[in-house]
Amino acid sequence: MxxxxxxxxxxxxxxxxxxxxxxxxxxxxxxxxxxxxxxxxxxxxxxxxxxxxxxxxxxxxxxxxxxxxxxxxxxxxxxxxxxxxxxxxxxxxxxxxxxxxxxxxxxxxxxxANVAGLGEATLGAGRGKRIVAGFTLGTGIGYFHIIDGRIYHGSLDVEAGHQILDPNGPRCNCGQNGCLEAFTSATGILHRYGVPPHELEDEKAWDEVAFRLAQGLVNIAVHTSAEVLILCGGMLARGEMLLKPLRRYYEQMLKVYPKRYRPKVLPAKLGDKAGVYGAIVLAHVGHAGV
Ligand SMILES: [Zn+2]
The missing domain is CATH 3.30.420.40 (ATPase, nucleotide binding domain)
Structure with missing residues (x-):
């Protein structure tokens, strides 16, 4: 390719x-x-x-x-x-x-989220890959899907942070119940566990967050067939507390593709500069029209 x-x-x-x-x-x-x-x-x-x-x-x-x-x-x-x-x-x-x-x-x-994702896809963790998708983990859960260095939107924008993982799950800010965002965003974590992600030390709680995030990642893997999936945002500072159970669940769940087509889940590389870099890249490449 x-x-x-x-x-x-x-x-x-x-x-x-x-x-x-x-x-x-x-x-x-x-x-x-x-x-x-x-x-x-x-x-x-x-x-x-x-x-x-x-x-x-x-x-x-x-x-x-x-x-x-x-x-x-x-x-x-x-x-x-x-x-x-x-x-x-x-x-x-x-x-x-x-x-x-x-x-x-x-x-x-x-x-x-689209702009930070564009930065990561072109200059960061996804550099050299043509199909990149992922989430930004913050107060909300943003989603991005980058194809050949350009942002994919659909008619307005794809809202994969609001995919419903459990219709009987917690109320989300968007009005739905059981969204990925309600389980895994900083707001959702504060609501469910009483502390923000940077203060959450309970391994069982992180295991639950990782399980839900793995569900979200598997769902975008099968919808995009991306080459890599990237996670951005401050929550990644928690490192292996989140990533270790996340990788385990993700590998347990995703089976449909032959191994080499199962996208790797990578942490972002550009840190808090992803947004500025992505905006510069957006200015350069323009919108794809969809
Ligand atoms: Zn929602």
Whole structure:
């Protein structure tokens, strides 16, 4: 199978923006291959956010910006660069076309999980693979599916964090019951075990979380036939506490493919920079149209 690599030198001239509830980071890859980053606090007013963004982008000092990619908490409509009412940001129903008009540079928007996944798939743990899928483990469970270095959406976006593992399971923030997110997100863990993941020391609890996450991974393996599955997010700092039982359950459950076609589950490599790198890659490759 032909492998595709994104080279850092291809990314020079593109700008990536990673918007979080607390901080916004703006970055570009310099001609020497290094990442230049500027951060500021995410602004409560959207007009101030646009102002700060355009200042930070100018401050990067890129002589001619080719395009800007943005990763933001969703739900959002990437086709219109439009963010709906979201619990993780202070603004609702806003369009990043405002930034495009202001700077006269094309802007591409996508949700933070897709963008971090794109970064990992092209420059991180999935580098060199054509079909990559995975989850971001955070306050929610984000999902990404990257095909030939581009994000796959479906008509709006795939929500595999909300696959139902047990219809009699715990209530999820989305309104369904027993979603993967309700069992394995930081919010779900806090709700079920009374402590956030970084304080959870109970092996039996981690075993339950790992079992549910393995179910989720097997389900995306059989739906995507990905070459690798990647896990991103702060929860991976718990290392083997999560990964050891996870690998055991995953290997026990997934049998349908011959061994060499069973995707390996890999931890992310880019850490908290996956979002900025992914946004730069998004600016470079553009959207695939689906
Ligand atoms: Zn849900």
């Amino acid at each position: 032909k492998r595709k690599y994104v080279l850092r030198s291809d990314l020079v001239g593109y700008v990536g923006v990673d918007i979080g509830g607390q901080n916004t980071r703006v970055g570009t890859i310099l001609p020497n291959g290094r990442l230049k980053l500027i951060s500021f606090s995410t602004q409560p007013k959207f007009s101030d956010q646009i102002e700060m963004l355009s200042n930070a982008i100018k401050e990067l000092g890129v002589s001619k910006i080719k395009r800007i990619g943005i990763g933001s908490p969703g739900p959002l409509d990437w086709r219109r660069a439009f963010v709906f009412d979201t619990p993780n940001l202070p603004w609702k129903n806003v369009s990043f076309k405002l930034l495009e008009k202001r700077l006269n540079i094309d802007v591409l928007l996508d949700n933070d």
